Each structure stands twice: as C-alpha cells, then as structure tokens.
Amino acid sequence: MELSTNILLVFRQDVMYQPVIYRLAREFDLLFNILEAKILPRREGRLILELRGTPDAVARGIAYLEDSGVEVTSIADNISRDEERCVHCGACTAVCRTGALALDPTTLEVLFLPEKCAACGQCETACPTQALSGVNIERLGPLPRR
C-alpha cells in the first residue's frame, strides 16, 4: 500500500545548505515532488513536498528529516477553511491547480480537500471573504526567525 502526504519542511540557517533532500532520495525508498519553495537567503528555506511511499518508508523518511534538524509540518493537519466565511462563490477553484478546491456538481458547493493542498497561497489572494487566510507556505508552521 502506498501513502501520499504533503508536508512543509523548514530549513533553518544551520541546515539549509546541507544535502538533506539528496540523502532522502538516495537512502529511503520514497518518491517526492517539490510543490512549492520559498528561500530567504542565509535565514530560512521552506519546501512543500509531496512524499510517496509505503507508510513505513514515509515514517522513516520524516524521522530522518527531523533528526537532520529540519522542521516537518503536515499540511493537511495545519490548514482549514473558515466555513462561516465561505459563500461558495467558486473564485478559489479557478486558481487551485491541485484539486484541493473543487466544485461539487451535485450540491454546487465548493469542497475543500486539505490533503491535496500545496499551500501555494493562490486561493488566499483570490477569496473575497478571507475564508482561506493562512493557507500559504510563508505562514504555515514555525515562523521565520528575525
């Protein structure tokens, strides 16, 4: 059985130039896609990875990342839509490239599927009611140190 999960990796200054991702690919039986990246030179690097493999391989890969000093955050566990604010206008579906926001053809409501989200932030900008504020690589997980 294969598992797919989207995670935020935060590399602080002391690990951001280490070959951590290279070793993740070489030493663990995992496939990954880089979905988003944000680099603050000499301060912090942020990556959104889609990680795929057996549950055991994914768990070992995440443990390796954390042991290497990388802060790992589950995307799906840390984002949400404010259901009180959402008016199902559909504006966010036009900018979401992963299918995390999609129209339900039966109910005509806009579904939000956090497990598909890449935290690109496009919907946050598009939403007229701020129902998706914080769904953004820059504001998820640990905050940058100043």
Ligand code: SF4
């Ligand atoms: S743009 Fe905002 S209000 Fe409109 S459907 Fe998306 S989350 Fe809801």
Ligand code: SF4
């Ligand atoms: S941040 Fe918004 S637009 Fe980007 S993948 Fe997630 S739900 Fe879709």
